[in-house]
Amino acid sequence: MRALRHAGLLPSLGMLIVVFAINVALQPHLLTRGSLSSNIATFAPTILVSAAQAIIVLSGELDLSVGTGVSMLNCALATLPELVGWGLWPTLGATFAIAVMAGATNGVLVAYVRLPSLIVTFATSAIWFGIALFFRPQPGGSVDQVFGDFYAGSVWGVPIALILVLVALGLWSVLQRYPLGRQLLAVGGNPVAAFHAGIDVRWVKFCGYCIAWCFVYLGSLAISAQTLSGDSRLGLPYTLTSVAAVVIGGISLAGGRGSVWGAAFGAIALGLVANVIYFAGIPSIYQEFFKGIVICIALSFTFIVGRRKAA
Amino acid sequence: MSILTARGVVKRFGGVVALNGAEISLSAGRVGGLLGANGAGKSVLSAILAGEITPDEGEMSFDGRPISHPSPRAARDHGIVIAHQHASLVPDLPVWENLFLGAERRGWLGLIDREGSRTAAAETLARLSPDFDIDRLAGELSSAEQQLVEIARALLRKPRVLILDEPTASLAHAEVDRLFQEIRKLAAEGAATVFISHRLPEVQEICDDVVVLRNGQTVGSWSIGDKLDHDRLLSLMTGEAEVAAHQRLVRDIGPVVLETTGLAVTPRHEGATLTLRRGEIVGLAGLQGQGQEEILEALAGGRRIAAGRVRVEGGEVRPRRPSDMIRHGVCLVPGDRHRQGLFIGQSIEENLDYPSACVRRRPWILPFAEIRRRALEIIGRLGIKTSGPTQEVAALSGGNQQKVVIGKWLPLATKVLLLSDPAKGVDVHAKGEIYAAVEGLAADGAGVLLYASDFQELLSMCDRVLVVYDGRIVGEFAGETMTEFNLLAASFGRAA
Numbered sequence: 001m002r003a004l005r006h007a008g009l010l011p012s013l014g015m016l017i018v019v020f021a022i023n024v025a026l027q028p029h030l031l032t033r034g035s036l037s038s039n040i041a042t043f044a045p046t047i048l049v050s051a052a053q054a055i056i057v058l059s060g061e062l063d064l065s066v067g068t069g070v071s072m073l074n075c076a077l078a079t080l081p082e083l084v085g086w087g088l089w090p091t092l093g094a095t096f097a098i099a100v101m102a103g104a105t106n107g108v109l110v111a112y113v114r115l116p117s118l119i120v121t122f123a124t125s126a127i128w129f130g131i132a133l134f135f136r137p138q139p140g141g142s143v144d145q146v147f148g149d150f151y152a153g154s155v156w157g158v159p160i161a162l163i164l165v166l167v168a169l170g171l172w173s174v175l176q177r178y179p180l181g182r183q184l185l186a187v188g189g190n191p192v193a194a195f196h197a198g199i200d201v202r203w204v205k206f207c208g209y210c211i212a213w214c215f216v217y218l219g220s221l222a223i224s225a226q227t228l229s230g231d232s233r234l235g236l237p238y239t240l241t242s243v244a245a246v247v248i249g250g251i252s253l254a255g256g257r258g259s260v261w262g263a264a265f266g267a268i269a270l271g272l273v274a275n276v277i278y279f280a281g282i283p284s285i286y287q288e289f290f291k292g293i294v295i296c297i298a299l300s301f302t303f304i305v306g307r308r309k310a311a
Numbered sequence: 312m313s314i315l316t317a318r319g320v321v322k323r324f325g326g327v328v329a330l331n332g333a334e335i336s337l338s339a340g341r342v343g344g345l346l347g348a349n350g351a352g353k354s355v356l357s358a359i360l361a362g363e364i365t366p367d368e369g370e371m372s373f374d375g376r377p378i379s380h381p382s383p384r385a386a387r388d389h390g391i392v393i394a395h396q397h398a399s400l401v402p403d404l405p406v407w408e409n410l411f412l413g414a415e416r417r418g419w420l421g422l423i424d425r426e427g428s429r430t431a432a433a434e435t436l437a438r439l440s441p442d443f444d445i446d447r448l449a450g451e452l453s454s455a456e457q458q459l460v461e462i463a464r465a466l467l468r469k470p471r472v473l474i475l476d477e478p479t480a481s482l483a484h485a486e487v488d489r490l491f492q493e494i495r496k497l498a499a500e501g502a503a504t505v506f507i508s509h510r511l512p513e514v515q516e517i518c519d520d521v522v523v524l525r526n527g528q529t530v531g532s533w534s535i536g537d538k539l540d541h542d543r544l545l546s547l548m549t550g551e552a553e554v555a556a557h558q559r560l561v562r563d564i565g566p567v568v569l570e571t572t573g574l575a576v577t578p579r580h581e582g583a584t585l586t587l588r589r590g591e592i593v594g595l596a597g598l599q600g601q602g603q604e605e606i607l608e609a610l611a612g613g614r615r616i617a618a619g620r621v622r623v624e625g626g627e628v629r630p631r632r633p634s635d636m637i638r639h640g641v642c643l644v645p646g647d648r649h650r651q652g653l654f655i656g657q658s659i660e661e662n663l664d665y666p667s668a669c670v671r672r673r674p675w676i677l678p679f680a681e682i683r684r685r686a687l688e689i690i691g692r693l694g695i696k697t698s699g700p701t702q703e704v705a706a707l708s709g710g711n712q713q714k715v716v717i718g719k720w721l722p723l724a725t726k727v728l729l730l731s732d733p734a735k736g737v738d739v740h741a742k743g744e745i746y747a748a749v750e751g752l753a754a755d756g757a758g759v760l761l762y763a764s765d766f767q768e769l770l771s772m773c774d775r776v777l778v779v780y781d782g783r784i785v786g787e788f789a790g791e792t793m794t795e796f797n798l799l800a801a802s803f804g805r806a807a
Contacts, residue, residue, distance in 0.1 A: 199412065
């Protein structure tokens, strides 16, 4: 319990449970195996991209380019096979290289050139969008069907999407047992103290961006395995959704406080809100409107409760 | 045998010279006390020794070889570690992780050795304070507990040179005793220690040598022997009294305008009791951080008052918000002009006008002609060097910026003007103009309460000087007894 409170997970867990209960009430089928596994497959990209955002926010920065980054990687996955005639594995490898390069670019600009991350990642987001358009001026192309089938499948009854999410977040937890992982929190929490403690603040921030973009890569794989085609606009909603999930997950935007797991819970809660709106039978043109209201109510509820507890 | 020496160290910050020919030599197995008045350069010199600040000039040698360490990590590789006066901890990490931050213990597969680290952390902290909970977050600790963590972190690094910057300022007696045991143990193992403190009895107890800094320069260093020569120390710290001949305006001292009883910003303090009369300039002296600024901020309504009463012209007031006190004619010129005093990107006349909104009858309308007229008047009265009232404040020199900060209160401080180190980082000429304006205000009948870190300023400006120690007034000096020696002695909590 103490560990949960330290990580600020209580409000997001509370919100998750409430939204989940409403969802089950409206949609009793949710608890069947098929429904759960299709839900986790749908949520996985948001969870992974939110985890990426969480890593960067924890280090005291922000990344507004994760959304168009997903687009760029998705378009690369769907286009490289026809553009250069590569098979599945080389395409996956090349896309991974692109992801790490994008993370490293943001990392260099923020940590070493010391540009404000809010502005510079806004700028690089336009660059990634431009590259996505270069790959895919119109939606199209194709991702190997084998890949899609694999993602939709399961091992010993556990959906692949769930395994992907758990392994990714598990890797983060392992990293938290290494100096780099803890130094990431230190740099976000108090950069001056980190510097005085002999930590290479710039290097740690740079590493944060590179690690985060490995998660963006996984997120783009998950979404591409579902759409099986390339679309330069596909990733756009992820930027703000990931920031929202991070805040709901109890991570301080000032950096240093919170856990990547909180962002995952926040992402699932946001996905369930969309479910609730859908199954409440609200006409589609009003859905966005009500989604916003539900998120406002849920946020104020969980944050006021959280504040009481802290006081 | 000396481990670490520094010679001819010079450091400037912008136009301000922080160190100008500082030297220090640290010997194995000895504890050196580093002493000096406020702003003498003790903290800057220790930060340079610890590799946190790069000096502009000067030589350092370690074990007889010349070194220059550009980073805290490089210094630490030599075994030079520092415990800061203000603990530099990461608030969201637990105590034990803070202790090992940047020097993590690694175990199997390079993982952080949690058990080993926790055991070592608990053991080291227990030597300073029994029953210390190493799992609490650093941000939840009191300032004394943070100080202990900061010191424990330095001890854990197995230092060859240990620098302690005012380690005892917030510690209890028992903790100080345990710290001294640890220092002696390290000395017996051959480490050198730098001990900075304002408490002379502690210096007497733990130090083998003393080094005295004044205005960034080393003015004396000797072995203490049996008895620390307090008079020699204090006269070295103050230097010859070069009081600039200052023509005082003859002012009429009127009735009491401000009175406080037991004013305190934290419940544990005893509180400050003082009176201020119309036409009077009263100084607040003392070492830095003894609560002078807090008293002024509390009087201006900018800080919650935990205990005590405030009367303005005999009537009790509760300073809740700055706007209340401005309406009472009590105004504060805050210490940090960039953070608290100026809208740096806006024009002089806009800056001068902001506080007037509190007293204007129709605050939703801006009387442009009057604002311009008043701005020109203040610019003339203070001699602000500018191309005109619409010039951006950012384009002014530091001294002229400070005149803008003070100028906006001149029409409003009808009863009391509170000044928090108004001449800090301001050149001599501007200082003179600022103080002339303050004296003019007092001559017009306002009471002035002035905190300045430079005692000479207080001596030349004030009718009376009160010495603040731990949030209380511990001494009052006027006329003959108002000397720098007496002020400094009282500041150290020692009867003159």
